[in-house]
Amino acid sequence: MFDNLSEKLQRTFKNLRGQGKLTEENIDDALKAIRLALLEADVHFKVVKRLIANIREKSLGAEVLTALSPTEQVVKIVKDELTAILGSTESKVRYCSTPPTVHMIVGLQGSGKTTSAGKLALWLSQHGHKPLLVSVDVYRPAARDQLKIVAGQIGQPIYDGAAGETTPLELAAGAFREAKQTGRDVVLIDTAGRLHIDDALMVELEQLKKRFEPKEILFVADAMTGQDAVKSASEFDKRLGISGVILTKMDGDARGGASLSIREATGKPLKFLGTGEKPSAFEIFHPERIVSRLLGMGDMLSLIEKVEENIDEKQALEMQRKMLANDFSLEDFREQLRQVKKLGSLQSIMDMLPNVGPFKELQNAEIDPKELVRTEAIINSMTAKERVNADLLNGSRRRRIAKGSGTTVQQVNQLLKQYRQARAMMRGIATGGAGSKKRKRSKGKRRGHGLRGPAPGGMGFRGLLGR
Amino acid sequence: MIQTLFSAPPPESGLFDRFKKAVSKTRDALSGQIDDIFEGKKEIDEELLDDLEMTLIGADVGVRTTSEILDDVRGEMERAEGGDPRAIKERIAGRMMEILRGSERPAETAAQPPEVILVVGVNGVGKTTTIGKLAHRLTQDGRKVLLCAGDTFRAAAAEQLSVWGGRTGCPVIRQKAGADPSAVLFDGLQAAKARGVDTVIVDTAGRLHNKAGLMAELEKMKRTAGRVAPAAPHQVLLVLDAVTGQNGLEQARRFTAGVGVTGLVLAKLDGTAKGGIVVAVARELGLPIRWVGIGEQADDLVAFDPESFVRSLFEG
Ligand SMILES: Nc1nc2c(ncn2[C@@H]2O[C@H](COP(=O)(O)OP(=O)(O)O)[C@@H](O)[C@H]2O)c(=O)[nH]1
Ligand SMILES: [Mg+2]
Numbered sequence: 001m002f003d004n005l006s007e008k009l010q011r012t013f014k015n016l017r018g019q020g021k022l023t024e025e026n027i028d029d030a031l032k033a034i035r036l037a038l039l040e041a042d043v044h045f046k047v048v049k050r051l052i053a054n055i056r057e058k059s060l061g062a063e064v065l066t067a068l069s070p071t072e073q074v075v076k077i078v079k080d081e082l083t084a085i086l087g088s089t090e091s092k093v094r095y096c097s098t099p100p101t102v103h104m105i106v107g108l109q110g111s112g113k114t115t116s117a118g119k120l121a122l123w124l125s126q127h128g129h130k131p132l133l134v135s136v137d138v139y140r141p142a143a144r145d146q147l148k149i150v151a152g153q154i155g156q157p158i159y160d161g162a163a164g165e166t167t168p169l170e171l172a173a174g175a176f177r178e179a180k181q182t183g184r185d186v187v188l189i190d191t192a193g194r195l196h197i198d199d200a201l202m203v204e205l206e207q208l209k210k211r212f213e214p215k216e217i218l219f220v221a222d223a224m225t226g227q228d229a230v231k232s233a234s235e236f237d238k239r240l241g242i243s244g245v246i247l248t249k250m251d252g253d254a255r256g257g258a259s260l261s262i263r264e265a266t267g268k269p270l271k272f273l274g275t276g277e278k279p280s281a282f283e284i285f286h287p288e289r290i291v292s293r294l295l296g297m298g299d300m301l302s303l304i305e306k307v308e309e310n311i312d313e314k315q316a317l318e319m320q321r322k323m324l325a326n327d328f329s330l331e332d333f334r335e336q337l338r339q340v341k342k343l344g345s346l347q348s349i350m351d352m353l354p355n356v357g358p359f360k361e362l363q364n365a366e367i368d369p370k371e372l373v374r375t376e377a378i379i380n381s382m383t384a385k386e387r388v389n390a391d392l393l394n395g396s397r398r399r400r401i402a403k404g405s406g407t408t409v410q411q412v413n414q415l416l417k418q419y420r421q422a423r424a425m426m427r428g429i430a431t432g433g434a435g436s437k438k439r440k441r442s443k444g445k446r447r448g449h450g451l452r453g454p455a456p457g458g459m460g461f462r463g464l465l466g467r
Numbered sequence: 468m469i470q471t472l473f474s475a476p477p478p479e480s481g482l483f484d485r486f487k488k489a490v491s492k493t494r495d496a497l498s499g500q501i502d503d504i505f506e507g508k509k510e511i512d513e514e515l516l517d518d519l520e521m522t523l524i525g526a527d528v529g530v531r532t533t534s535e536i537l538d539d540v541r542g543e544m545e546r547a548e549g550g551d552p553r554a555i556k557e558r559i560a561g562r563m564m565e566i567l568r569g570s571e572r573p574a575e576t577a578a579q580p581p582e583v584i585l586v587v588g589v590n591g592v593g594k595t596t597t598i599g600k601l602a603h604r605l606t607q608d609g610r611k612v613l614l615c616a617g618d619t620f621r622a623a624a625a626e627q628l629s630v631w632g633g634r635t636g637c638p639v640i641r642q643k644a645g646a647d648p649s650a651v652l653f654d655g656l657q658a659a660k661a662r663g664v665d666t667v668i669v670d671t672a673g674r675l676h677n678k679a680g681l682m683a684e685l686e687k688m689k690r691t692a693g694r695v696a697p698a699a700p701h702q703v704l705l706v707l708d709a710v711t712g713q714n715g716l717e718q719a720r721r722f723t724a725g726v727g728v729t730g731l732v733l734a735k736l737d738g739t740a741k742g743g744i745v746v747a748v749a750r751e752l753g754l755p756i757r758w759v760g761i762g763e764q765a766d767d768l769v770a771f772d773p774e775s776f777v778r779s780l781f782e783g
Pocket of ligand 2: 594595596618624670671672673
């Protein structure tokens with residue numbers, strides 16, 4: 001049984017492989033699988049219909065134009081289509097020229113607004129801003145207590161309301177005043193969860209909007225949302241003119257098709273992803289990443305970015321150059337291991353890998369620190385020449401290395417296999433998966449972000465796990 | 468029976484009526500788009516079948532379940548009913564009701580009190596609110612209920628449950644934030660025994676079903692319950708949010724594998740989402756849908772009714 005979109009596509013394309021070109025007939029099989037996969041990923045059925053029509057048209061038209069294999073052609077077309085819907089550029093957070101800026105967090109009940117408000121506050125504080133949180137959820141029991149505790153956890157101030165302030169408007173006004181007085185430049189309003197068809201509560205949001213003119217009205221949507229995503233998001237957008245979307249609970253195994261639906265229905269960009277319960281589990285949204293996730297390439301880029309925060313940037317650039325030049329050596333592999341050790345908790349990194357494709361097995365894998373040590377010992381026993389050119393490693397050299405590192409030849413072989421896999425995958429990221437990225441990369445670093453290309457630590461992890 | 472599903476109104480009575488109202492009021496709110504796909508249709512053709520398929524998929528029933536239901540009825544329809552489009556809708560509805568009724572069974576009870584109900588689900592689906600509403604319901608039925616604040620993780624979760632305790636007049640057993648949920652459960656069950664409580668409802672922290680560590684924590688709670696009260700927990704209710712898409716099936720699978728879910732609660736059915744995923748869950752796992760959440764007030768919990776539910780899938 002197919003388990004996810006990526007597996008499905010891989011399977012279909014495997015079937016396509018070997019056939020010379022795309023024909024009406026073989027494209028139909030692929031399209032059927034793509035349609036099924038998209039629907040099972042919770043993409044809205046109307047969006048699916050349109051996508052499939054576009055993909056069919058482009059697939060048939062592409063035939064004569066390219067020298068790619070049918071598989072590659074279709075993958076590329078699907079990827080391009082999905083990326084086109086999601087928007088081809090990452091979007092920015094907007095601020096007022098005269099602070100304080102107001103940002104409002106809205107959405108259905110239970111979508112993750114309060115957690116996201118905390119995460120956004122932390123993110124803002126790490127990007128040169130001084131947020132002030134305020135909860136205007138006067139309905140759900142203990143909702144304001146919840147935000148207060150979250151604020152404490154992230155060490156950011158919260159406006160707790162003054163005597164007599166009981167309505168959302170009063171509380172928000174109090175917060176705005178306090179922000180001005182205390183020099184906080186962003187007021188983050190966490191609103192109560194509500195149904196888009198609850199007119200009274202939607203009016204309440206409209207009033208908040210009118211009064212505070214927020215620069216961002218972020219609609220928080222759960223990645224597990226099904227077909228209803230279109231209705232709720234469109235209605236919020238119609239009433240409020242949302243400025244963007246935060247997609248939460250991406251650490252689950254939902255495929256997140258709602259992201260496509262919402263984007264298609266509202267035209268508003270996805271801005272952030274929530275990837276865990278911790279305040280730091282929050283990332284800028286990159287369209288390619290969702291596409292990659294849907295296509296089974298995983299959240300590789302997010303992972304890489306996370307790793308970058310902990311890794312020397314010069315080394316990262318050098319590693320990136322090496323990957324592109326295909327001279328990622330065992331020496332580099334060992335360097336990766338060291339970096340991984342530095343990162344501390346491998347589990348948190350594992351959590352970022354998608355629960356799909358080749359990563360599935362990793363999700364429940366035990367991380368064995370001994371394996372790390374052993375792998376490093378093996379590489380240490382190689383000569384400098386061998387580390388740069390793994391092809392030198394014939395049988396007798398392998399035996400010598402095994403002896404020198406107190407391991408077995410099988411273990412040495414295993415490591416070499418892992419190294420080759422890592423190298424192949426890194427090449428994949430550096431070139432294929434991020435095809436459109438080459439261009440962007442040359443623009444260099446974006447504000448508040450590491451470089452967006454691959455970095456060390458990317459795939460070596462795979463080799464560090466028990467079997 | 469199925470022949471009358473869309474023609475005759477269902478019997479109006481109390482809870483059932485509220486359920487019906489809840490599922491149809493939402494449809495009105497955004498109506499206007501309610502185009503009856505059967506208007507003007509004379510025969511069963513591919514277009515009609517496509518429309519039906521999309522109706523069910525649009526209600527989150529899922530592609531697989533939908534195709535199987537359609538396949539079930541398609542062949543025999545073309546033969547038996549002379550291709551009457553309305554009849555095929557009845558058949559499909561009937562098939563879905565069969566699935567939902569097939570998973571119904573009497574609620575598990577305790578041979579001796581206290582009866583223990585463990586409430587589980589992913590983050591934000593409506594567990595705590597459901598517990599508040601259920602406590603209200605059981606208390607009204609004359610049962611002595613105790614709430615156990617097993618969510619020691621999420622900020623202010625115990626406070627939230629305590630508010631519900633206050634509203635429903637039920638004692639709440641809690642410990643400080645970060646405490647071992649099994650320890651809170653242990654306390655709660657001891658207190659329940661000492662006070663002669665009929666039913667203990669246990670809140671748990673929301674967790675994604677793909678996090679092995681958190682699922683293990685839940686299993687531990689379950690074992691703890693069994694050690695303190697015989698055969699506890701008697702019910703393990705999985706709360707699904709009506710907006711949940713196909714991932715709901717995976718949630719049901721994993722929670723059932725981990726802690727033996729005995730029934731479902733479909734929360735937030737007062738929105739525009741239809742919650743069709745429960746059909747897939749009932750079909751695959753045979754789990755009964757015990758309750759439906761239709762709002763945030765104490766009395767916004769009603770018994771599930773397959774017939775009005777199925778009808779609502781075809782509306783708007
Ligand atoms: N409209 C509506 N909202 C609900 C329903 N059940 C729960 N909620 C809301 O959903 C949000 C999350 O509920 P909560 O019980 O805290 O979820 P938990 O995290 O699973 O315990 C809260 O804002 C609740 O008020 C329901 O049946 N209908
Ligand atoms: Mg809760």
